[in-house]
Amino acid sequence: MVSRFEHAPARATPFRTAALGAVLLALAACGSENGARPCALVYSPTGISIDIAAPDASRVSSASIRACWGGTCRTRHVALHPSSTSVPLGCDGDGPDSACGASASPDGGRHGFAAITDLPASPVQVTLTLRDRHHRAFLDQELRLTPKPAHPDNPHCATGVQAALTVANGQATAR
Template sequence: MDVLPPLLRSVALGGALLALAACGSGGLGAERPCTAIGSSPGLSVSVKPPDASRVASASLRVCWDGTTCREPTIELRPSSTTVPMGCDGDGPDAACAASASPDGGKTGFAQVEGLPKSPVQVTLTLRDAQGRTLVDRRVDVTPAATFPNGEHCGEGGPQAALTVADGTVTVR
């Protein structure tokens, strides 16, 4: 049974929407409002060509504090690069276009629950379609805090990035 008349329901809904909009507002003079966008704790992996053409799967083992290890799922997908397509003018209001073009690489992200902002040991293993190991490397990484909305909006999950090029794993 609906206990609120339609007009009262509309006023209540309008008030709730205004309050919600005010929560995201930085107030007068604020540079920009904070959004609800967050960032997951984890590791990104980028495999450059020509290595990427041989890689069919990846696995990670992430350990820290001598007691905690995680083996998150990671799926590598084709990566791309941005190709500029020009602008309709030179002014600050000009609209510009771009498209994505495959670059021959592969990329993926593994969410790692509890990932600290302190040194971790990462073992990255890449395999070909027959399951043969192409890369099996252990690297030390220190994940860093992320700020998906800028530092004024609070901290997201810590992240780190690995790149594989010519069979070598480096930290970005």
């Protein structure tokens, strides 16, 4: 016996499917309010990056960062990886449909990232320590820097707070 509250299952008719598709397409085309570009689902982690140029990079066996603000300090070991530079391979033409290529070439440098999830977007005192293979510190430098919100694709879509350090000629600088 079928109760009066039970209904037959709804079937998708071509009209319903087309109507639903049109509604979804219209919503997707709307984007966001006031014509602003919607935020992409791009993740930007919070922390401090380090780029070490050659020949300093060849001396580095380990790196650490100590960041302090408002009575809070965080120390992170930084895993370093070989860095590379982009080498153009040319284009197959000059028109708008031309394809161009590039290749990554090792540049003798190293880079890493210290994830500090609660890093503020305000001044931070940072100590960068680079050690050689004998664990001797050959760079132990304090810097003051101000991390900034990262905007991967849209200035209204910050997803993390970041700062960057560069080491060249035995000296660290904030960028």
